[in-house]
Amino acid sequence: MPRQFRLPLHAPPRWDRESFVSSPTNVDALDALDAWPAWPEGRLALVGPAGTGKTHLARDWARAHEAVVIEAASTGNKPLDLAALRGRPLLVEDADRRASFSGEGGDTVDDETLFHLINMAGVDGGSLLLTGRLAPIAWEAAVPDLRSRLNALPVARIEEPDDVVLAAVLRRGFEAAGIRPAADLYPYLMARLPRSAPAALAAVAALDEASIDQGREVNKALALAVLAFGEDDGEDGDDEV
Known part of the structure; x- marks a missing residue:
């Protein structure tokens, strides 16, 4: 009987730009990332379907600019020290899959924290790159002020692979x-x-x-x-x- 597809085990990833293949599906995202630090108010959301290279490009950007990498979907971590992050380049991965509130697990990025991270971008030389599968306008947000911030974020999109x-x-x-x-x-x-x-x-x-x-x-x-x-x-x- 033919096998059905199964998810693979991944080899150790490479995040360097040299190993990333550019095409019309991602050239706009590449240009947007390369425009740093001239992002509007120091903010950018990099979005696209799973497996299209968001993490590859985001981690390459983080490496090049010594950014702090924050896994928004991780749980059980200590709350972020926002004061220590002020003025630094920040990468928040999977921001669309964060917890909407901080529960007993001590989630790293809840709505309130993301709201403060966005407000900090552009202050004292800080910047913020967010990744997600959907555009921020489609992300859930229980905090009204966060909703308006997400709707205003500039977006760089990666399309389905060609x-x-x-x-x-x-x-x-x-x-x-x-x-x-x-x-x-x-x-x-x-x-x-x-x-x-x-x-x-x-x-x-x-x-x-x-x-x-x-x-x-x-x-x-x-x-x-x-x-x-x-x-x-x-x-x-x-x-x-």
Whole structure:
């Protein structure tokens, strides 16, 4: 029976700009990040679907400017020392998935904290980069003053992957797994996979597992057997196994 996609295990990531593939889907976001420190009031929201490179670009920006990195979706952390963060470049990852209030877990970024972080941006040389899957206007906000701040944030958007980006995601996934697939596997997969980076990485993981389990080459024949593409024209049935 063909396997269904599963989420892959990720290799240690690289966050440098040199390993990021630019395309029309992300060039506006690149330009917006490179405009720092001339962001309006020192603020920018970087948004886009999962797996499109938000964290890659955000972490590269944070490294280049020695920014403090804050994981908004993390729980059980101590409250932020806002006074110590004043005047510094800040990166708040997954700001759209933060807790709306600080509960017993001591969440790092609740609504009140995010409100203060946004107000601090642009003061004493400080700046704030926020990442999320949706534009800030769609983020939940229980604090009315935060709602108005989110609605006013400038936004840099990364779109769904095009062929250039999807090919790069596949290539890096195979490289991380130590696989050298036949060159014709790339266009074969790109023509059939959902247009998302998580789907591409899931396909790589499934092919890697099947190749090890079955002792087979990673090629179109294996992809057809493992990924349930449902080929019905038979043109790929002659691949050597």
